[in-house]
Amino acid sequence: MRDVEGARADLLRGQKHFAAGEMFEARVAFEAAIAKDSGFAQAHFWRGRACVVTSKEMSYSHAIESFSRALALDPALVEAHWGMGIAHMGYADADAAGREFRAFLAGATDRHAPEMRGEAEHFLGVLARQQGDLDGALAHFARAQELHPRFSDTPYERGLALEKAGRREEAAAAFAAAIAIDADHLPSHFRLSRLLRELGREEQASRHERIHRILSLLSEDATGRTVRAPERRAELFGELAGLDPANVRARLEYARALVELQRVDEAALVLDELVRAAPRFAPGYVARAELALGMKDERKARETVDALARALPELAVASLPASLHAFLPKR
Secondary structure, eight states, rough: OOHHHHHHHHHHHHHHHHHTHHHHHHHHHHHHHHHTTTTTTHHHHHHHHHSSSSSSOOOOOHHHHHHHHHHHHTOOOOOHHHHHHHHHHHHTTTHHHOOOHHHHHHHHOTTTTTHHHHHHHHHEEEEEEHHHHHHHHHHHHHHHHHTTTOOTTTHHHHHHHHHHHOOOOHHHHHHHHHHHHHHHHHHHHHHHHHHHHHTHHHHHHHHHHHOOOOOHHHHHHHHTSSSHHHHHHHHHHHHHHHOOTTHHHHHHHHHHHHTTTHHHHHHHHHHHHHHHHHHTHHHHHHHHHHHHHTTHHHHHHHHHHHHHHHHHHHHHHHOOOOOGGSSSSOO
Protein backbone atom coordinates (compact mmCIF):
# COMPACT_ATOMS: atom_id res chain seq x y z
CA MET A 1 0.00 0.00 0.00
CA ARG A 2 1.42 3.41 -1.00
CA ASP A 3 2.06 6.01 1.66
CA VAL A 4 2.37 9.16 -0.47
CA GLU A 5 2.44 11.63 2.38
CA GLY A 6 4.96 9.60 4.34
CA ALA A 7 7.17 9.32 1.27
CA ARG A 8 7.11 13.09 0.74
CA ALA A 9 8.02 13.67 4.38
CA ASP A 10 10.98 11.29 4.02
CA LEU A 11 12.07 13.08 0.82
CA LEU A 12 12.10 16.44 2.59
CA ARG A 13 14.01 14.94 5.51
CA GLY A 14 16.55 13.46 3.11
CA GLN A 15 16.96 16.76 1.26
CA LYS A 16 17.77 18.49 4.55
CA HIS A 17 20.43 15.89 5.33
CA PHE A 18 21.76 16.24 1.77
CA ALA A 19 22.07 20.03 2.14
CA ALA A 20 23.98 19.48 5.40
CA GLY A 21 26.39 17.06 3.69
CA GLU A 22 25.07 14.07 5.66
CA MET A 23 24.99 11.58 2.81
CA PHE A 24 24.40 8.42 4.82
CA GLU A 25 21.37 9.91 6.56
CA ALA A 26 20.16 11.38 3.26
CA ARG A 27 20.34 8.05 1.47
CA VAL A 28 18.53 6.27 4.32
CA ALA A 29 15.73 8.85 4.13
CA PHE A 30 15.40 8.59 0.34
CA GLU A 31 15.30 4.81 0.54
CA ALA A 32 12.59 5.09 3.21
CA ALA A 33 10.61 7.28 0.80
CA ILE A 34 11.01 4.68 -1.96
CA ALA A 35 9.87 1.91 0.40
CA LYS A 36 6.69 3.87 1.09
CA ASP A 37 6.08 4.80 -2.55
CA SER A 38 8.15 2.85 -5.09
CA GLY A 39 6.73 4.97 -7.91
CA PHE A 40 8.02 8.23 -6.45
CA ALA A 41 10.39 9.43 -9.20
CA GLN A 42 11.84 12.30 -7.16
CA ALA A 43 12.89 9.91 -4.38
CA HIS A 44 14.78 7.75 -6.88
CA PHE A 45 16.41 10.85 -8.36
CA TRP A 46 17.56 12.12 -4.98
CA ARG A 47 18.85 8.69 -3.98
CA GLY A 48 20.95 8.87 -7.14
CA ARG A 49 22.25 12.29 -6.17
CA ALA A 50 23.29 10.99 -2.75
CA CYS A 51 25.20 8.20 -4.49
CA VAL A 52 27.30 10.46 -6.75
CA VAL A 53 28.50 12.88 -4.07
CA THR A 54 32.00 12.13 -2.81
CA SER A 55 31.42 10.29 0.46
CA LYS A 56 31.33 6.77 1.87
CA GLU A 57 27.93 6.45 0.20
CA MET A 58 29.33 7.04 -3.29
CA SER A 59 28.28 4.31 -5.71
CA TYR A 60 28.10 5.03 -9.43
CA SER A 61 26.28 1.76 -10.11
CA HIS A 62 23.59 2.57 -7.54
CA ALA A 63 23.38 6.10 -8.89
CA ILE A 64 22.81 4.87 -12.47
CA GLU A 65 20.20 2.42 -11.20
CA SER A 66 18.37 5.21 -9.32
CA PHE A 67 18.50 7.75 -12.15
CA SER A 68 17.36 5.14 -14.67
CA ARG A 69 14.39 4.26 -12.47
CA ALA A 70 13.53 7.95 -12.03
CA LEU A 71 13.48 8.46 -15.82
CA ALA A 72 11.41 5.32 -16.36
CA LEU A 73 8.83 6.68 -13.93
CA ASP A 74 8.99 10.26 -15.21
CA PRO A 75 10.71 10.86 -18.58
CA ALA A 76 10.25 14.62 -18.07
CA LEU A 77 12.63 14.53 -15.09
CA VAL A 78 15.52 15.60 -17.30
CA GLU A 79 17.79 16.40 -14.37
CA ALA A 80 18.18 12.63 -14.00
CA HIS A 81 20.10 12.74 -17.30
CA TRP A 82 22.49 15.20 -15.62
CA GLY A 83 22.96 12.73 -12.77
CA MET A 84 23.54 9.88 -15.21
CA GLY A 85 26.20 11.97 -16.91
CA ILE A 86 27.99 12.57 -13.60
CA ALA A 87 27.91 8.84 -12.81
CA HIS A 88 29.23 7.87 -16.25
CA MET A 89 32.02 10.44 -15.87
CA GLY A 90 32.94 8.58 -12.69
CA TYR A 91 33.16 5.40 -14.73
CA ALA A 92 35.23 7.23 -17.41
CA ASP A 93 32.56 6.25 -19.97
CA ALA A 94 32.91 9.28 -22.24
CA ASP A 95 30.30 8.27 -24.81
CA ALA A 96 27.59 7.57 -22.26
CA ALA A 97 28.44 10.70 -20.23
CA GLY A 98 28.30 12.94 -23.29
CA ARG A 99 25.01 11.44 -24.40
CA GLU A 100 23.41 12.03 -21.00
CA PHE A 101 24.66 15.60 -20.61
CA ARG A 102 23.38 16.47 -24.09
CA ALA A 103 20.01 14.92 -23.27
CA PHE A 104 19.83 17.00 -20.12
CA LEU A 105 20.69 20.26 -21.86
CA ALA A 106 18.25 19.52 -24.67
CA GLY A 107 15.40 19.25 -22.17
CA ALA A 108 16.53 21.77 -19.54
CA THR A 109 14.72 25.07 -19.12
CA ASP A 110 15.23 28.17 -17.00
CA ARG A 111 13.54 26.39 -14.09
CA HIS A 112 16.55 24.09 -13.83
CA ALA A 113 19.41 25.42 -11.71
CA PRO A 114 21.97 27.32 -13.82
CA GLU A 115 24.70 25.64 -11.77
CA MET A 116 23.45 22.24 -12.95
CA ARG A 117 23.35 23.38 -16.58
CA GLY A 118 26.78 24.93 -16.13
CA GLU A 119 28.20 21.65 -14.84
CA ALA A 120 26.79 19.81 -17.86
CA GLU A 121 28.46 22.31 -20.22
CA HIS A 122 31.67 22.02 -18.19
CA PHE A 123 31.85 18.25 -18.49
CA LEU A 124 31.01 18.37 -22.18
CA GLY A 125 33.96 20.75 -22.49
CA VAL A 126 36.20 18.30 -20.62
CA LEU A 127 35.11 15.49 -22.94
CA ALA A 128 35.70 17.65 -26.03
CA ARG A 129 39.18 18.59 -24.81
CA GLN A 130 40.04 14.97 -24.15
CA GLN A 131 38.94 14.14 -27.71
CA GLY A 132 41.13 16.89 -29.18
CA ASP A 133 38.27 19.25 -30.10
CA LEU A 134 39.76 22.38 -28.53
CA ASP A 135 37.41 24.87 -30.20
CA GLY A 136 34.41 22.84 -29.07
CA ALA A 137 35.84 22.58 -25.58
CA LEU A 138 36.36 26.34 -25.32
CA ALA A 139 32.79 26.98 -26.49
CA HIS A 140 31.42 24.66 -23.79
CA PHE A 141 33.62 26.26 -21.12
CA ALA A 142 32.42 29.74 -22.12
CA ARG A 143 28.80 28.66 -21.64
CA ALA A 144 29.68 26.88 -18.40
CA GLN A 145 31.37 30.00 -17.03
CA GLU A 146 28.33 32.11 -17.87
CA LEU A 147 25.95 29.71 -16.14
CA HIS A 148 28.10 28.77 -13.14
CA PRO A 149 30.70 31.53 -12.64
CA ARG A 150 31.81 30.31 -9.19
CA PHE A 151 32.88 26.84 -10.38
CA SER A 152 36.68 27.05 -10.27
CA ASP A 153 37.24 23.85 -12.26
CA THR A 154 35.87 25.51 -15.41
CA PRO A 155 38.59 28.17 -15.85
CA TYR A 156 41.13 25.50 -14.87
CA GLU A 157 39.94 23.16 -17.62
CA ARG A 158 39.76 26.10 -20.00
CA GLY A 159 43.40 26.78 -19.14
CA LEU A 160 44.33 23.20 -20.03
CA ALA A 161 42.64 23.57 -23.42
CA LEU A 162 44.36 26.91 -24.09
CA GLU A 163 47.72 25.51 -23.02
CA LYS A 164 47.27 22.58 -25.37
CA ALA A 165 46.47 25.05 -28.16
CA GLY A 166 49.73 26.89 -27.47
CA ARG A 167 47.96 30.00 -26.16
CA ARG A 168 50.11 30.31 -23.06
CA GLU A 169 49.23 33.85 -21.98
CA GLU A 170 45.51 33.09 -22.13
CA ALA A 171 46.10 29.79 -20.33
CA ALA A 172 47.94 31.58 -17.53
CA ALA A 173 45.05 34.03 -17.22
CA ALA A 174 42.59 31.12 -17.02
CA PHE A 175 44.54 29.41 -14.23
CA ALA A 176 44.71 32.75 -12.39
CA ALA A 177 40.93 33.07 -12.77
CA ALA A 178 40.46 29.64 -11.17
CA ILE A 179 42.62 30.74 -8.24
CA ALA A 180 40.61 33.95 -7.90
CA ILE A 181 37.52 31.78 -7.34
CA ASP A 182 39.24 29.21 -5.14
CA ALA A 183 42.53 30.30 -3.60
CA ASP A 184 43.22 26.67 -2.62
CA HIS A 185 42.90 25.29 -6.17
CA LEU A 186 46.01 23.11 -6.11
CA PRO A 187 46.28 22.12 -9.78
CA SER A 188 45.89 25.73 -10.94
CA HIS A 189 48.79 26.88 -8.78
CA PHE A 190 50.89 24.03 -10.17
CA ARG A 191 50.08 24.69 -13.84
CA LEU A 192 50.37 28.45 -13.40
CA SER A 193 53.80 28.20 -11.78
CA ARG A 194 55.05 26.13 -14.73
CA LEU A 195 53.59 28.48 -17.32
CA LEU A 196 54.92 31.60 -15.62
CA ARG A 197 58.39 30.08 -15.56
CA GLU A 198 58.13 29.32 -19.29
CA LEU A 199 57.05 32.92 -19.84
CA GLY A 200 60.08 34.23 -17.95
CA ARG A 201 58.22 35.45 -14.85
CA GLU A 202 60.41 33.71 -12.31
CA GLU A 203 59.32 35.63 -9.22
CA GLN A 204 55.63 34.97 -9.81
CA ALA A 205 56.37 31.36 -10.74
CA SER A 206 58.27 30.78 -7.49
CA ARG A 207 55.42 32.30 -5.47
CA HIS A 208 52.81 29.95 -6.94
CA GLU A 209 55.20 27.03 -6.65
CA ARG A 210 55.60 27.73 -2.92
CA ILE A 211 51.83 28.16 -2.47
CA HIS A 212 51.30 24.81 -4.20
CA ARG A 213 53.84 23.18 -1.89
CA ILE A 214 52.22 24.58 1.27
CA LEU A 215 48.72 23.62 0.13
CA SER A 216 49.99 20.12 -0.62
CA LEU A 217 51.43 19.83 2.88
CA LEU A 218 48.20 21.08 4.43
CA SER A 219 46.14 18.66 2.34
CA GLU A 220 48.31 15.77 3.45
CA ASP A 221 48.02 16.99 7.03
CA ALA A 222 44.40 15.81 7.08
CA THR A 223 45.72 12.24 6.77
CA GLY A 224 48.26 12.69 9.54
CA ARG A 225 51.24 12.54 7.21
CA THR A 226 52.63 15.85 8.42
CA VAL A 227 52.83 17.51 11.81
CA ARG A 228 49.38 18.62 12.93
CA ALA A 229 50.53 20.60 15.96
CA PRO A 230 49.31 24.22 16.19
CA GLU A 231 52.90 25.49 15.89
CA ARG A 232 53.22 23.82 12.48
CA ARG A 233 49.81 24.98 11.31
CA ALA A 234 50.57 28.53 12.42
CA GLU A 235 53.81 28.39 10.46
CA LEU A 236 52.22 27.04 7.27
CA PHE A 237 49.01 29.06 7.31
CA GLY A 238 50.93 32.18 8.31
CA GLU A 239 53.27 31.82 5.36
CA LEU A 240 50.38 31.02 3.03
CA ALA A 241 48.46 34.09 4.18
CA GLY A 242 51.54 36.22 3.53
CA LEU A 243 52.03 34.78 0.05
CA ASP A 244 48.35 35.09 -0.85
CA PRO A 245 46.41 37.64 1.25
CA ALA A 246 43.29 36.86 -0.83
CA ASN A 247 43.21 33.38 0.71
CA VAL A 248 40.74 34.11 3.50
CA ARG A 249 40.72 30.51 4.69
CA ALA A 250 44.48 30.66 5.27
CA ARG A 251 44.12 33.85 7.31
CA LEU A 252 41.29 32.33 9.35
CA GLU A 253 43.22 29.11 10.05
CA TYR A 254 46.32 31.12 10.95
CA ALA A 255 44.28 32.99 13.56
CA ARG A 256 42.81 29.75 14.91
CA ALA A 257 46.29 28.25 15.29
CA LEU A 258 47.41 31.39 17.14
CA VAL A 259 44.46 31.00 19.53
CA GLU A 260 45.50 27.41 20.22
CA LEU A 261 48.97 28.70 20.99
CA GLN A 262 47.37 31.23 23.38
CA ARG A 263 48.68 34.11 21.28
CA VAL A 264 45.25 35.70 21.47
CA ASP A 265 46.30 39.31 20.96
CA GLU A 266 47.99 38.38 17.67
CA ALA A 267 44.94 36.33 16.68
CA ALA A 268 42.66 39.30 17.39
CA LEU A 269 44.74 41.52 15.10
CA VAL A 270 44.69 38.91 12.32
CA LEU A 271 40.91 38.53 12.58
CA ASP A 272 40.25 42.28 12.75
CA GLU A 273 42.25 42.70 9.58
CA LEU A 274 40.44 39.77 7.96
CA VAL A 275 37.01 41.23 8.70
CA ARG A 276 38.07 44.58 7.22
CA ALA A 277 39.58 42.98 4.12
CA ALA A 278 36.81 40.42 3.50
CA PRO A 279 33.51 41.87 4.71
CA ARG A 280 31.52 39.14 2.91
CA PHE A 281 33.36 36.30 4.69
CA ALA A 282 31.07 35.28 7.55
CA PRO A 283 33.50 32.86 9.30
CA GLY A 284 35.84 35.79 9.96
CA TYR A 285 33.19 37.60 12.00
CA VAL A 286 32.24 34.42 13.84
CA ALA A 287 35.83 33.63 14.80
CA ARG A 288 36.40 37.21 15.97
CA ALA A 289 33.22 37.23 18.07
CA GLU A 290 34.06 33.85 19.61
CA LEU A 291 37.55 35.09 20.47
CA ALA A 292 36.11 38.21 22.07
CA LEU A 293 33.69 36.09 24.11
CA GLY A 294 36.57 33.87 25.23
CA MET A 295 38.45 37.00 26.31
CA LYS A 296 35.38 38.12 28.32
CA ASP A 297 34.98 41.11 26.01
CA GLU A 298 31.21 41.09 25.46
CA ARG A 299 31.26 44.58 23.98
CA LYS A 300 33.56 43.44 21.14
CA ALA A 301 31.54 40.26 20.66
CA ARG A 302 28.33 42.27 20.31
CA GLU A 303 30.01 44.80 18.02
CA THR A 304 31.30 42.02 15.75
CA VAL A 305 27.96 40.17 15.58
CA ASP A 306 26.25 43.47 14.80
CA ALA A 307 28.75 44.08 11.97
CA LEU A 308 27.99 40.60 10.60
CA ALA A 309 24.26 41.25 10.73
CA ARG A 310 24.71 44.49 8.78
CA ALA A 311 27.12 43.07 6.21
CA LEU A 312 25.36 39.73 5.67
CA PRO A 313 21.81 39.93 7.03
CA GLU A 314 20.75 36.86 5.06
CA LEU A 315 23.50 34.72 6.65
CA ALA A 316 23.88 36.13 10.14
CA VAL A 317 21.61 33.75 12.08
CA ALA A 318 22.68 30.64 10.18
CA SER A 319 26.38 31.51 10.56
CA LEU A 320 26.37 32.01 14.30
CA PRO A 321 26.77 29.26 16.91
CA ALA A 322 24.17 29.27 19.68
CA SER A 323 26.63 30.89 22.10
CA LEU A 324 26.54 34.09 20.04
CA HIS A 325 22.81 34.36 19.28
CA ALA A 326 22.25 36.57 22.31
CA PHE A 327 24.44 39.24 20.68
CA LEU A 328 22.28 39.57 17.57
CA PRO A 329 20.78 43.06 17.30
CA LYS A 330 17.17 43.30 18.43
CA ARG A 331 14.62 43.81 15.68
